[in-house]
Amino acid sequence: MGSPLVIKLMDCAKAIADGDLKFADQLFSDMEALSAAETNRVTKKVVDYFAEALARRVHGVHPRNPFPLLPSSNLKKISYEPSPLEWFACMSTDYAIRDVLNVKKNKLHLIEISSLVDCWQRHSLEEYLLHGHHGMPLSFQYTSIRPKLSKNDDYLQENRRMITEVAQRSPVDFKYRALFADSVPDIVESVLRLERTSEDEIIIVRWVFQLHKLLALEGAVDKVLSKLKDLKPDIMVIVEQEADNNTDDFFYRFASSFKYYLNLFESLELYATNLSSLIWERHLRWQICNVVASEGIDRIERHETLARWQQRLYGARFCSVSLCSDHFADFLYDFSAYKIEENSGFPVLLAAGHPLIFASVWKPANATHSSGGE
Structure with a gap:
C-alpha cells in the first residue's frame, strides 16, 4: 500500500476522521492528479472506489441500490461462469x-x-x-x-x-x-x-x-x-x-477495509469473467461505500x-x-x-x-x- 496514490488516500481519510474537511478537499484534488499516473489497474480501481466512498461520507450521499440488478430481458441468454x-x-x-x-x-x-x-x-x-x-x-x-x-x-x-x-x-x-x-x-x-x-x-x-x-x-x-x-x-x-471492519473507529475501519478489498479485487482479477466479474465488482463497490460512508443501522456490511x-x-x-x-x-x-x-x-x-x-x-x-x- 506504498504507492503515492494510496498514501494520499489514507491522508484524506485521516483528515476526514479528524474533521479537517478543508484539508481533505485539497487531498481529493491531489488524488485526481496522481490517479492518472497510477500504473496498477486494480490499485487505481480500488482507490477510486474508496475515494468515492469518502466523498459520499462527507456529503451524506448513499447509493440507493444495495444489490446487483440482472437484466431481465437477457436472462435466457446469460452464460454465467461462477x-x-x-x-x-x-x-x-x-x-x-x-x-x-x-x-x-x-x-x-x-x-x-x-x-x-x-x-x-x-x-x-x-x-x-x-x-x-x-x-x-x-x-x-x-x-x-x-x-x-x-x-x-x-x-x-x-x-x-x-x-x-x-x-x-x-x-x-x-x-x-x-x-x-x-x-x-x-x-x-x-x-x-x-x-x-x-x-x-x-x-x-x-x-x-x-x-x-x-x-x-x-x-x-x-x-x-x-x-x-x-x-x-x-x-x-x-x-x-x-475481514475486520465492524468497528466505530472510522480510520481503523477505513485502513483495514482498504487492505482487505485491495487483496480481494487482485485475486478476482485473475479469474475475471464477463457477467460474474461485473456483478461482483458492482456488489463489492457498494460494500465499500457502505463500510466507509454509512453509520448506525445504515451500515450493514459489518x-x-x-x-x-x-x-x-x-x-x-x-x-x-x-x-x-x-x-x-x-x-x-x-x-x-x-x-x-x-x-x-x-x-x-x-x-x-x-x-x-x-x-x-x-x-x-x-x-x-x-x-x-x-
Whole structure:
C-alpha cells in the first residue's frame, strides 16, 4: 500500500476522521492528479472506489441500490461462469451435507439465506437435483431467503420457470419457496417464520455472505440464532468474508477495509469473467461505500473475523463440525492462485497469503442427531 496514490488516500481519510474537511478537499484534488499516473489497474480501481466512498461520507450521499440488478430481458441468454468465491461457498456446503445425507430420513429441507445471484442459485440446484448425492431423500424442499434482484415481474417468473424445469428433470419430489428480504428486519422476519414440518426431516441452513448484516440491528443475531437453535437443523453452514471492519473507529475501519478489498479485487482479477466479474465488482463497490460512508443501522456490511464468529456461535450454544480442507483439491486445481488453510477445523480461502473468506459448520449443542465430527 506504498504507492503515492494510496498514501494520499489514507491522508484524506485521516483528515476526514479528524474533521479537517478543508484539508481533505485539497487531498481529493491531489488524488485526481496522481490517479492518472497510477500504473496498477486494480490499485487505481480500488482507490477510486474508496475515494468515492469518502466523498459520499462527507456529503451524506448513499447509493440507493444495495444489490446487483440482472437484466431481465437477457436472462435466457446469460452464460454465467461462477467466481472462485461462489465455488468455495457452494463446495463448502456440498461437503458438509454429504455426511448429513447418510442419516436415513425421507425429507430434506435446504434453507439458504444468500446474496448470490439467481443464475448461481439455479446452478446449485442442478447439482443437488440432477447430479444427486448418496443417500438423497425422496423429498427435497428448497427455501431461498434473498433480496430481489429486479423489480420486473417477468424476471421473477422467468427465474421460477427455469427452476421448475430443473425440478421436472429430477427424480425427487421438489418444492421451491422464495422469501424476499431486502433489509435486515426482512431477513430476521423471514427466519422467524421458518418451521420444521416433521421429525422425519433433515434441515440444513446455509448462510452465504448474509449473516454479518444482522449485526447492524441490535439483538438481531441473538434472536435469529435462538430461533435456529429451536429449529434444530442438522447442520448450519456459514460462509463469510474474513475481514475486520465492524468497528466505530472510522480510520481503523477505513485502513483495514482498504487492505482487505485491495487483496480481494487482485485475486478476482485473475479469474475475471464477463457477467460474474461485473456483478461482483458492482456488489463489492457498494460494500465499500457502505463500510466507509454509512453509520448506525445504515451500515450493514459489518464483516468480522472467523475467531469472532466462533465466540458468538459458541455463546449461542452451537457446537462446531469439522470441515476438512483436503476435500478442496478439485477447487485448488481450477483456481491455482488460491490456497485453502484450516483454522480451528474450518477452511479459509487465501490469495497471496491474505485470508479472504471462510466457511464454518455448526449444529445446536443439544442436537441428538449425527452430522459429523466436532
